[in-house]
Amino acid sequence: MTMQPGTIMRTARRALLALVLLGLCLAAWAQAAGQPAWRISVRDAACSYGPRVQLGEIAEIYGEPPAGLWERLSARELWNNPERTGRQVTVNREQLERLLRHYVPEVGQSWVLPSQLTVQYGGLLLERREIEKKVVEFLTPRAAGLGGEAEFKDFRLPEGVFVDNGSDTVAVDLAGPLAPGRVGLRLTVLTPDGKIVKRLSASVFMNLWKAVPSASKPLNRMHPLEPDDVTFMRRNLAYIPDVWDGSGGPWRIAQPVGKGQPITKAHLEPLPAVARGEKVMLVYQGERIQMAVKAEALSDGDVGQTVAVRNLQTKKEISGTVVDNHTVLVR
Template sequence: MVRLGDIADPLGGLSRERWEELAARPLWPAPPAPGRPLQINRQRLESALKERLGELAASCILPASLVIQRGGAVYLEPDLRALVIRALTPQINLLGGHGDLTDFRLPAYAFTAHEGQSIELERGVVAPGRIGLRFAVKELDGTARRRFTGSVFLNLWMDVPCAAVPLNRGDAVSPDRVTFRSENLAYTRGAIWDGKGGPWQAKRAIGVGEAILADDLAPLAAIHRGDRVTLVYRRGNVEMRTMVEALEEGGPGDTIAVRNLSSKKQVYATVRDADTVETK
């Protein structure tokens, strides 16, 4: 038998004795099959309460529907939230910085069919922003009987490299032009530069205080447009040298267009250093 105390909690100034008397009042028979949830709509719930409580039923706050089950256990939303925090915290700590889980989107409840079952959060990708969650209802031997989903938002604050001065496209990104500030990686547009490597130059304009992304950087150009450099032509044992004008910028290993200063012919060559390009 389902009693009032099985589905309700007292609010207000009811005495303990009065609540114990009300909690013991039967409402309707328990579901016949154990481990199978039964949904009670608001109309049926209101009717049962009026019959058993009389005028006191008008003081009850009713949900749109109620789900009950014979046997097993129920995990309420706070229980699922605690499960998520407990499971994700070690993974968040591995990311570094300071993590904060917010905006939980979880079921209001989840049942297990019997006491031997439990609910676990399956391991997934943990990264700043919204994280998809997948729960599994498992038997003692680890067999998953069913699954359900949810999500949570991870704010991850870390010190990241930012522009200390305005950087224009092509500007060298030197240590004196970089500072660090705390940034929420959940709202960054891409992978943050790790502050290593180089020398680098900016591929786009970056404002003061703006985080520097890995895609914002390119190797610092050894040769710039308009530079006059030596073109080395090699084929077998033959080597020829001539002066050319760079028509675009590039770093070591890049292929750029150059123009012969004598013949005005344009060719493509590979940058070797700040003074030399090569072709075959």
């Protein structure tokens, strides 16, 4: 049965209205169940600048708190800061929960707490999103040299990097060659005069989408690779190690390749001048006589190498030297 356009529109409006009513019911249920409409989320790293840590320095509020609540709570003083600038204090989740219950008892259970919190007295905190931005800015022009389209994901970075002052910088460098897949990085905190303050390890996963040589049809072992055997298909090189770049040759297939499958270096081997099973001219060359007969190569061989051949007339096997793609010489 085919529905008319008007019927479809009425059905869609009813479905949308039902979703809205469901959302309102869930919100009312949550409020009736005593769930707060706001939460205070504590960061896992922060800097503090006064004699005592203030709540607003280590946390932020989400949701819809009562008017003026956060303005009042954010200035709440907590524990003492260290006496010396640059010193850090780390507390685990259990310790943090006890401290907040003591200093901010009115919040109750409306906390979102990290596994641990590190607070530095003074200095600056370079947050994770800033580090990620630096990494992308560093890698993008370098990945362009690989060709194709690069994507960066699964950043394994510090949640934050503490620096002593605003003049310190964080430099990004490669820990090894740049290639698709997991890329190792080094993060170095430097003073304005180039002194190394600290070193950190990091990494990111790089996808590299590129048109690569692929089999236009199934290719069996020992098959000489011809131009018509190859097509180009867009693939992610992060999951294709040692893909063939289309250069070199002549080649033949060392391992079978399915239709549409990328051709890697492992699929190829050099095509010998004479391949086993090929027909060649077996040339006998002496001081006073030279003759040529048809023969079959019994092994592979390049120019200058010795191969075994079978004389197709006498059926005898003999060894000779490969002269070119069609000739084996016996002296």
